[in-house]
Amino acid sequence: MLKKGDSREMVQQVPVVDEADVLVAGGGTAGIVAALAAARNGADVLLVERGGCLGGMLTTGNVGITMYTKFSAQPEEAKRDQRTLKEKPEQLQIVGGIAKEIGDRLLQTGIGIGNEQACGRYVFTSPEDFKNLLFQMCAESGVRLKLHCLIVDVVRDGDRIEGVVIESKSGRQIIAARQFVDATGDGDVAALAGAPYTIGITDDDLCASPDNLGEMQVAGVMFRVAQVDLEKTLAACRENPERFGRHRVGGLDLEDVIERFHRNEMAIFSIGTKDLGRLQIYNLPNPGMVTVLGPQLPKVNGLDADDLTKAEATMAAMLADWMQKLRQVPGFGEAYLVNVPEMGVRETRHILGDYLLKFMDVYERREFPDCIGFGAHPIDTVPRPKWLQDPVAGLPPGWFYQIPFSILLVKDLGNLLTAGRCVSATHEACGCIRTTAQEAAGTAAAMAVQRSLTPRQLPIEDLRQKLKEQNVLC
Numbered sequence: 196m197l198k199k200g201d202s203r204e205m206v207q208q209v210p211v212v213d214e215a216d217v218l219v220a221g222g223g224t225a226g227i228v229a230a231l232a233a234a235r236n237g238a239d240v241l242l243v244e245r246g247g248c249l250g251g252m253l254t255t256g257n258v259g260i261t262m263y264t265k266f267s268a269q270p271e272e273a274k275r276d277q278r279t280l281k282e283k284p285e286q287l288q289i290v291g292g293i294a295k296e297i298g299d300r301l302l303q304t305g306i307g308i309g310n311e312q313a314c315g316r317y318v319f320t321s322p323e324d325f326k327n328l329l330f331q332m333c334a335e336s337g338v339r340l341k342l343h344c345l346i347v348d349v350v351r352d353g354d355r356i357e358g359v360v361i362e363s364k365s366g367r368q369i370i371a372a373r374q375f376v377d378a379t380g381d382g383d384v385a386a387l388a389g390a391p392y393t394i395g396i397t398d399d400d401l402c403a404s405p406d407n408l409g410e411m412q413v414a415g416v417m418f419r420v421a422q423v424d425l426e427k428t429l430a431a432c433r434e435n436p437e438r439f440g441r442h443r444v445g446g447l448d449l450e451d452v453i454e455r456f457h458r459n460e461m462a463i464f465s466i467g468t469k470d471l472g473r474l475q476i477y478n479l480p481n482p483g484m485v486t487v488l489g490p491q492l493p494k495v496n497g498l499d500a501d502d503l504t505k506a507e508a509t510m511a512a513m514l515a516d517w518m519q520k521l522r523q524v525p526g527f528g529e530a531y532l533v534n535v536p537e538m539g540v541r542e543t544r545h546i547l548g549d550y551l552l553k554f555m556d557v558y559e560r561r562e563f564p565d566c567i568g569f570g571a572h573p574i575d576t577v578p579r580p581k582w583l584q585d586p587v588a589g590l591p592p593g594w595f596y597q598i599p600f601s602i603l604l605v606k607d608l609g610n611l612l613t614a615g616r617c618v619s620a621t622h623e624a625c626g627c628i629r630t631t632a633q634e635a636a637g638t639a640a641a642m643a644v645q646r647s648l649t650p651r652q653l654p655i656e657d658l659r660q661k662l663k664e665q666n667v668l669c
């Protein structure tokens with residue numbers, strides 16, 4: 196009889212059911228952008244996703260898209276940026292290519308709200324409509340999809356991955372490909388292939404101390420609430436100005452928020468409550484519905500099913516309690532929960548690449564000859580290095596940083612690139628880069644197929660030139 200602690204070797208013949216030029220693992224922000232880029236460059240692309248839809252945290256996690264623009268922390272500068280965004284958005288934009296195209300399409304279709312003239316600092320969406328838009332975009336570009344399939348293993352030969360093993364209701368199957376992009380957030384494909392990785396804080400982080408090594412960013416959820424009268428909430432802020440708080444990244448003052456709310460633009464703010472402290476409120480394209488940043492749970496290991504199970508139950512109970520208290524906030528008297536997504540995980544594995552992006556690279560805006568894109572989401576990890584109490588306030592106006600291609604190239608593997616949250620970055624650098632999607636991953640994978648090279652062997656100027664032709668800012 197089997198008992199806890201036993202193990203069994205399971206041997207089975209697994210059929211190869213499909214093949215592609217480029218296999219993209221994971222259909223979140225990073226995977227979608229990589230898959231579209233590879234397909235538009237002529238590759239036969241198969242995107243494998245464990246869930247039943249596309250978008251990852253952007254659709255199943257209710258998360259908004261930050262940041263299409265340079266970042267200014269001080270209120271006066273943020274205000275000036277708002278004017279520039281209206282008149283000359285191109286002066287502030289740091290994100291182009293497919294990521295911007297998605298933002299533009301969200302605004303044009305009314306599925307998302309951002310700035311009047313441009314995507315701006317935030318775009319928040321109606322997630323169900325967004326899922327449909329992503330299906331459409333994949334169909335338009337010829338990306339083939341395989342949903343409801345979890346990647347559970349890889350077939351590796353030397354420094355090459357030959358195929359991934361998927362598990363689904365159809366059983367265990369193999370899909371072969373020439374190039375692979377790991378956009379699973381957790382770096383599952385790279386880890387299964389034996390690539391080196393770190394988890395959480397390491398000695399390469401400025402905040403490292405003997406008692407916090409391995410610690411990961413807090414987990415949490417953005418939950419959606421319906422039947423909210425935001426007009427009333429904002430009026431309460433006007434009556435009691437001390438209740439109103441600027442969102443540290445949105446940076447708008449109360450009158451700006453009200454004006455933008457009336458124009459049906461993104462108008463993030465926070466409101467002080469007696470029982471729940473400060474609550475971040477994000478308006479949505481759906482009238483009467485808002486997203487709220489929920490409780491944050493420390494010490495949740497996103498790679499441990501038992502930990503995640505416990506966290507889901509804890510969160511459900513906490514949100515039931517929060518809803519009682521939330522109804523005391525003006526405008527929320529009749530509010531009810533419409534969606535609590537599955538636990539949002541901000542950090543797990545960092546797959547080690549040819550270069551490891553660190554805090555000072557980002558903070559001091561280091562220039563890289565292999566730059567393939569920009570980001571401007573401020574470093575939001577805690578704890579912080581001792582000399583830097585507030586990394587947002589310390590940033591110069593118009594701050595943004597460069598993303599080097601070498602952080603997508605996985606050590607010891609020739610035909611695997613990472614994209615999204617699992618790229619080669621320290622805990623602190625991941626605190627901002629996790630919000631970026633690197634179009635270079637899919638573009639390089641397709642170019643490598645065409646030239647029968649590995650992505651590492653591609654001349655970097657050829658890749659950068661191709662990205663510029665695709666309107667990527669780099």
Ligand SMILES: Cc1cc2nc3c(=O)[nH]c(=O)nc-3n(C[C@H](O)[C@H](O)[C@H](O)COP(=O)(O)OP(=O)(O)OC[C@H]3O[C@@H](n4cnc5c(N)ncnc54)[C@H](O)[C@@H]3O)c2cc1C
Nearest residue numbers: 221223224225245251252261346379380539615616629630
């Ligand atoms: C509470 C919270 C709030 C946040 N707020 C913001 C915000 O306001 N703005 C912002 O820009 N970012 C925000 N983020 C961060 C942002 O959500 C992520 O950094 C971003 O989604 C990372 O994109 P990704 O494509 O790398 O990963 P994900 O969006 O997580 O996508 C990974 C995809 O891979 C799939 N997958 C995973 N493993 C496998 C496997 N083995 N086989 C097949 N498929 C697999 C998953 O199902 C998923 O669809 C927030 C995150 C959290 C948790």
